[in-house]
Amino acid sequence: MSWHMADIWENIAQAIPDKPAIVEGSKRYSWAEYEQRAAKLAQLFTDHGLEPGAKIAIYAYNCAEYMEAQFAAFKARICPVNVNYRYLEAELTHVINNSDSEALVYHAQFAPRVAAIRGQLQHVRLFLEIDDGSGEHLEGAVDFESALQAASPMPIIPRSNDDLYMLYTGGTTGMPKGVMYDHKTFASALFTKGFEMREMELPQGADGFGPLAQALHAAGANGRSIPACPIMHGTGMWIGAMIPHALGSCVVLFNNKHFDPEALWSLTEREKVTDITIVGDVFAKPMLAALDNSKAAGKPYDLSSLQLMGSSGVMWSAEVKKGLLDHIEMTIIDSMGSTEGSMGASVTTRENTAIDKTASFEMAETTKILTEEGEEVKAGSGEIGMICNGGMVPLGYYKDEAKSAATFKTFHGVRYSIPGDFATVEADGTVTLLGRGSVCINSGGEKIFPEEVEEALKTHDSIYDCLVVGVPDDRFGEKVTAVLSLAEGHGLDETVLYDHVRGKLADYKTPRAFLVVEDVPRAANGKPGYKDAKNIALKMLDPVTA
Structure with a gap:
C-alpha cells in the first residue's frame, strides 16, 4: 500500500x-x-x-x-x-x-x-x-x-x-x-x-x-x-x-x-480562504493589530470564510489568540513540535478560551515526558523532563551519525525523537513547555545557534570576548543579544558591529543589542556562562523589571 x-x-x-x-x-x-x-x-x-x-x-x-x-x-x-x-x-x-x-x-x-x-x-x-x-x-x-x-x-x-x-x-x-x-x-x-x-x-x-x-x-x-x-x-x-x-x-x-498583515487579510478576504498557517506571536500580533485598526476605521475585513488558523514552533500567547477570536469565529490549533517530529497541540475556540494558557499543550498519544534515564515524569510532580516524540520519528540526520544517536534514542523498546525541548506535566495531563535545554535562540520562528554568531563577532578587531543570548521580545519571542568585552583601545560602535556580522551571517542571526561588560562570564575552565550572560543582559536592558 x-x-x-x-x-x-x-x-x-x-x-x-x-x-x-x-x-x-x-x-x-x-x-x-x-x-x-x-x-x-x-x-x-x-x-x-x-x-x-x-x-x-x-x-x-x-x-x-x-x-x-x-x-x-x-x-x-x-x-x-x-x-x-x-x-x-x-x-x-x-x-x-x-x-x-x-x-x-x-x-x-x-x-x-x-x-x-x-x-x-x-x-x-x-x-x-x-x-x-x-x-x-x-x-x-x-x-x-x-x-x-x-x-x-x-x-x-x-x-x-x-x-x-x-x-x-x-x-x-x-x-x-x-x-x-x-x-x-x-x-x-x-x-x-x-x-x-x-x-x-x-x-x-x-x-x-x-x-x-x-x-x-x-x-x-x-x-x-x-x-x-x-x-x-x-x-x-x-x-x-x-x-x-x-x-x-x-x-x-x-x-x-516582507510580512504585510494588511495584505494577508486582503488576500484572505479576496480568495475566501478557509485556513491560515502562521508562526506564533511574530505573525499573530501584527495580524491582530491590523484587525483592530480596520475595525476602528469602520472598514473591517470580511473573514467569514476563515475556519482554522494553525501555528507551530514558537510561543503563541493566549491573549493574542483571544484577541483574534474576538474578530473571527474559528478554531485555533497551536502545535508543539519541530522538524524532528510533532509532540502535541492545544485547540482554542471562542467557547474554550478560558482554559487556554500560553505554552500549554495536550500531548499526542505517542509523546512522553521522560527523564534522562527514560522514566516517565509523573503528572503534577513539578519534575522537569525531556519531550520525547515516539510517533513521527525521523530516520536520523543526513550524514551525521553522532548527532543522530544523540537525538534519536530508544527507551524500553520504543524509539523516540528528542530534539532538546524540556517541559513539565501538569496535574491534568497537559504539558507546559519550558524551552530548549540547549542555548539555541528562537527569534521569529528562526533558530539561531549562539556560537556561530559569537565566532562572527570575534573576527572584528574591537571584540575581546563575547557570548550571545536570547532575551524576551514581545513580537519575535526572543531578541538576539551580544554580551561582550572590548579589546584594549577600542570603543563600541554598534553600527559597525552590526554591519560586520550582517556581512557574514543572515540578518535574523545578527544581534539587535550589544552590551559591554568588563568580563564576559565564563567558568574557570573557559566554558561559557550563558545563564549569567542572560541575567546580565536582562538587567542592562531593563533594570527595573529584571
Whole structure:
C-alpha cells in the first residue's frame, strides 16, 4: 500500500482534475495542470541526469514554482532540499554541498549570490532559474518556465515507501542538518495529525485520498489554505501546504518577502480562504493589530470564510489568540513540535478560551515526558523532563551519525525523537513547555545557534570576548543579544558591529543589542556562562523589571 507523496497527489489530481490546486497572484492551476507541470519538470530533472535518490535544492520565496519543483522531485523519486532564503554564501554553500544536491532551483534575484559560490558547489549540474522580474541572471542557467514548456511529461513510475524525504533545519544542531524521513513514516504520521485535528478519518493509503477529495468538493467542504509563513520551513510547508493538499484543497501562495498583515487579510478576504498557517506571536500580533485598526476605521475585513488558523514552533500567547477570536469565529490549533517530529497541540475556540494558557499543550498519544534515564515524569510532580516524540520519528540526520544517536534514542523498546525541548506535566495531563535545554535562540520562528554568531563577532578587531543570548521580545519571542568585552583601545560602535556580522551571517542571526561588560562570564575552565550572560543582559536592558 503506497504512502508516497507523489502517489497521493497524483491520485487526487486524477479524482478532481478541474478543481483549483495552486493560486499565486494571476497564476491559477487546476490539479490536472499542477500535476502536468510537475510531470514536465520531473522529466527535465531526468534529462539532466538526475536519477532516483538524487537531491535538488530549492532556494526561493513562497511561489507556485516552489510547490511544482517539490512535486516534480517526488514524481522522479528525487529528494527535494529546502534552502533558507535568508542564508548568505557560507550557509548556502554548506546546505547545497552537505545535501549532495545535483540541481538548484532558485529565484533569479539570488543569482549574484549563487554566482559567488558557484565554483564551490561540488555536485550541481543544473541551475534552474525562476524569472522574478528582478533582471538578474546566472550565466548558463536554464529558465524555469521555458524549460518546463519544452519538456514532455514524465510517465508515472513505480515508487517505494522507503524513498527519502528530507527537511533541513538549524534547530539545536549548529550548522543546518537534513532531518531524514521515509515517505511512509512521514506521510502517514503527518496526515494522521492533520486529519485528527479536523475530526476526519485518514485514508488507508494513496488510493483513498482522491475519492475523499472528490467527496469533500461534492459536499462543498473544500478548503483554501494560505501558508502565511515561509514554505521553506516545516510549519509553512507541512501545515500550510501538504496537509491541505492531502484534502484536495487549494494552496494560495502569499508573497512573504516582507510580512504585510494588511495584505494577508486582503488576500484572505479576496480568495475566501478557509485556513491560515502562521508562526506564533511574530505573525499573530501584527495580524491582530491590523484587525483592530480596520475595525476602528469602520472598514473591517470580511473573514467569514476563515475556519482554522494553525501555528507551530514558537510561543503563541493566549491573549493574542483571544484577541483574534474576538474578530473571527474559528478554531485555533497551536502545535508543539519541530522538524524532528510533532509532540502535541492545544485547540482554542471562542467557547474554550478560558482554559487556554500560553505554552500549554495536550500531548499526542505517542509523546512522553521522560527523564534522562527514560522514566516517565509523573503528572503534577513539578519534575522537569525531556519531550520525547515516539510517533513521527525521523530516520536520523543526513550524514551525521553522532548527532543522530544523540537525538534519536530508544527507551524500553520504543524509539523516540528528542530534539532538546524540556517541559513539565501538569496535574491534568497537559504539558507546559519550558524551552530548549540547549542555548539555541528562537527569534521569529528562526533558530539561531549562539556560537556561530559569537565566532562572527570575534573576527572584528574591537571584540575581546563575547557570548550571545536570547532575551524576551514581545513580537519575535526572543531578541538576539551580544554580551561582550572590548579589546584594549577600542570603543563600541554598534553600527559597525552590526554591519560586520550582517556581512557574514543572515540578518535574523545578527544581534539587535550589544552590551559591554568588563568580563564576559565564563567558568574557570573557559566554558561559557550563558545563564549569567542572560541575567546580565536582562538587567542592562531593563533594570527595573529584571
